[in-house]
Amino acid sequence: MRLTEGDDIKKSITEYLAEKNILAGVVLSSVGCVIQGRIRLADGKTVREFQKNLEILSINGTLSLNGSHLHISYGDKEGVVYGGHLVEENIVNTTCELIIGEFFQYSFNRIFDEKTGYKEIEIIERR
Incomplete structure (x- = not known):
């Protein structure tokens, strides 16, 4: 899938999963950039916000209509890298390209x- 200017990455992924009825998948590849970033940090509570251009280095995790678990990392113009829970x-x-793999034999x-x-x-193995 390809997202464009102004799209919310997490919301767009959730909508795509519903549209395609994906019950088990993963993000295989991701590239792009954001103008605004938000991550939940490792303490499980703190949310950090960025109001600047960031280059997406990776988005990875498991995908399902029943709940996804995704992480993101991005870097700024000085090469400083930030990462956490999406x-x-x-x-x-401008763009975000996501390659998504689906497992038809499973449900997450x-x-x-x-x-x-x-x-x-x-x-869960589907029969």
């Missing part, structure tokens, strides 16, 4: 894990 309001500057689900406090992946 949240909404990462806004495309998210179930709450008391140990982690998060909904974690459950891989």
